[in-house]
Amino acid sequence: MMGTVSELDAAGITGALLRRDYAGSRALHACHGRTYYLATRVLPAARRPAVHALYGFARWVDDMVDEPEPGRTPEQTAAILDGVEQDLRTALSGGRARRPPVRALADTARRYAIPGEYFTAFMAAMRADLTVTGYADYPQLEGYMYGSAAVIGLQVLPVLGTVAPRAEAEPYAAALGTAFQLTNFLRDVADDLGRGRVYLPADVLAGHGVDRELLLHCRRTRAQDARVRRALAELAALNRDVYRRAEPGCAMLSPVARPCVETALRLYRGILDEIxxxxxxxxxxxxxxARAHRARVAAPAIAKVLVARMAAR
Incomplete structure (x- = not known):
């Protein structure tokens, strides 16, 4: 609780209701985004609430789609998303939102001049999850990932700050969001199949003799298949290439924020290493x-932040 208070004070967030909204987003982040949350701890306290608000909103909406209440139909979920979008439009246009995650998000968007189109693209991707169960090829999947992941990188970029013109840093931020998402897709194949979805390009799978039925067989038996292994290896190589394309963007970030993103990149790429x-x-x-490895990665980042803060004084 003390950490929450000091962060909100540092960010200049006043008003009891808004502070509670941000605290709720921080709790969502801490509970569900352990890798991202640890990386965020490296940020200056004043910038952390904005990242919590962005992550908290994304997680809240994602859970509406992925973890619906028992018996709730996709049509009912779509109606709930309609209400969220209307609340979001109201808040972004200066009105009063009814939902706490929306209020925190809108306040962050106003403070950092984050374009509303990024949130529109995100909501469109969440809607796609209600009806789309697979993607024919990587370009099609990449179109989905723009809204589900690339725009998250673009949303966070104004909070982090840059030493280069923001427009130059944006492609790298978008690529990093995509890289994180691809790692999630590889790690969570079984969970996604349980929701009826495959976030792996069908043409890549077919090139190795893999179809949805084979993936479902692996899920049922909890056993690997050589054809699936080869397909996943190809997609992991693609994922590593996206990380390589994103990495130069770290140097474009403000010195106090750079270690945060470097930490997130190393930790998330570490998941790919484990796979x-x-x-x-x-x-x-x-x-x-592993927790011990996360701590080893975070420690030098914290030292870098302390040096950058002293240099900025």
Whole structure:
């Protein structure tokens, strides 16, 4: 609780209701986004609430779609999303939102001049999850990932700050969001199949003799198949290429924010490392970076932040 208070004070967020809204978003972030949350701890306190608000809103909406209440139909979920979007439009235009995550998000968008189109694209991607169950090829999947992941990088960029013109840094921020999402897709194949979705390009799978039925067989038996392994290896290589394209963008960030993103990149790429070490077995367990390794990655980042803060004085 003290951490929340000091962050909100540092950010100049006043008003009891708004402070509660931000605290709720921070709790969502801490509970569900452990890798991102640890990286956020490296940020200056004044910038953390905005990241919590952005993540909290995204997680809240994503859970509406992925973890619906028992018996709720996709049509009912779509109606709920309609209400969220209307609330969001109201808040972004200066009105009073009814939902706490929306209020925190709108306040962050106003403080950092984040374009509303990014949130519109995100909501469109969440709607797609109600009806789309697969993607024919990588360009089609990439179109979905623009709204589900690339725009998250674009939303966060104004909060982090840049030493280069923001327009130059934006492609790298978008690529990093995409890289994180691809790692999620590889790690969570089994969970996504349970929701009826496959976020792996069908043409890449077919090139290795893999279809949805084979993936479902692996999920049922919790056992790897050589054809699936080869397909996942190809997609992991694609994922690594996206990380490589995104990495130069770290140097464009403000010095106090740079270690945060470098930490997130190293930790998330570490999940990909774990998948590869397990020979692409994503069926018998959910891969994550060990706590001790997370601490080793975060420690030098904290030192870098302290040096950057002293240099800025």
């Amino acid at each position: 590869e070490k397990a020979d692409y077995d994503v069926w018998s367990r959910r891969h994550r970076v």
